[in-house]
Amino acid sequence: MSDTAPPIVFRSLPIITTGRNKVLYPGVVLQLKIKKDDSKELMEQMWDLHLTGKTIIIGCVPLIVGETHSDSHSDETTTKAEAKIIRPIDAEHLFGWGTAARVISFKKNNPYQIKVTKAAYILTLEGVTRFKLEKITKTVPFFEADIGPVPEREINLDDPDMVAIIAAFRTAGNDFANVLSTLQIPQAVLVQLRQKLDSTPIGQLADLFVSVIDLSPEERLQILATVDVKTRIHQALGLLTRQVQVLKISAKLQTNVENNVGSKQRELALRRQVNGWSDQRKFNT
Structure with a gap:
């Protein structure tokens, strides 16, 4: 301490x-x-x-x-x-x-x-x-x-691959926010997420989105242990893209009751995570 x-x-x-x-x-x-x-x-x-x-x-x-x-x-x-x-x-x-x-x-x-x-x-x-x-x-x-x-390492913006990954991540983040708008996420929370996309350093942004999406314990630990920012962003991009795809697919599973129930449970958990993140941010304001 x-x-x-x-x-x-x-x-x-x-x-x-x-x-x-x-x-x-x-x-x-x-x-x-x-x-x-x-x-x-x-x-x-x-x-x-x-x-x-x-x-x-x-x-x-x-x-x-x-x-x-x-x-x-x-x-x-x-x-x-x-x-x-x-x-x-x-x-x-x-x-x-x-x-x-x-x-x-x-x-x-x-x-x-x-x-x-x-x-x-x-x-x-x-x-x-x-x-x-x-x-x-x-x-x-x-x-x-x-x-x-x-400490977080500086990123090399002269690296074309890094610039491309950052752009792809911000795009995926916006896609995620758009999907969340169909899950009864309060508009104020979506506004905060989109603001974070524009204002947060990319390494920290990857950590933020990883903290609210549905991941396995192993995946969460892997992100924590990944020090290299470029590698972490790449990993987080894959996980975020997968989450967006899962949410889009689950929205279409209306005929299969069992799958629909499972998707609703995942959506409920996701809403709790995102809303919880928003509630906790008030301690920083």
Whole structure:
């Protein structure tokens, strides 16, 4: 944790996992709901620091695909069966890459709120920079690690391939926004997405769109671990194009009830992700 205002230099951070199929990317905002008995010592230390008004920086690391844990980060889709899994106590369960994050909102619930929400703390985090997990230096009562920050590299606009990929990505982003307009996404959210297409650095833009589309856990981890901006944009372009195609095809599947139900479920999940992104952006305004 740090009390230094940006730009921030850090080589060691306390680590919190981001839950199942949740990956925080630089420039993206993510909300985590922390249960009462998980990461208690870390949360209390962070809360004390929060009360002083100081900036808090924490390392967010996803789990290796296939690993399970006592999901300290609850969400609306978590079932009782999913909650009955074992918390990892082995550092080997941590993915090798993560994102240093700034705490932009921190809420500590009272006993009644804990009973209703199943969360003792609610953290809203903004990704700052990717890092490589170099060495776990502490495992009890919470993880701490030495990290290797990886700042975003400048892109070469003299590279014709890079210019073409950027143009293709922005076009795909507009196509995505157009498809979203058929899924009951609020107009204000679509306006925000289109504004991001015009104003956001392309590496961060790729991370933003990847954070809201429907991906497998493996794909999310691959994007996190991809440091080269050109390669990441190319990967994100393929994933975004696939999402647009899936949404267009699912809209036409009106005769097959089973497929239509599946598509509606995916569309509902997508609306939650996009609307959630929009709601969380208010902490940055």
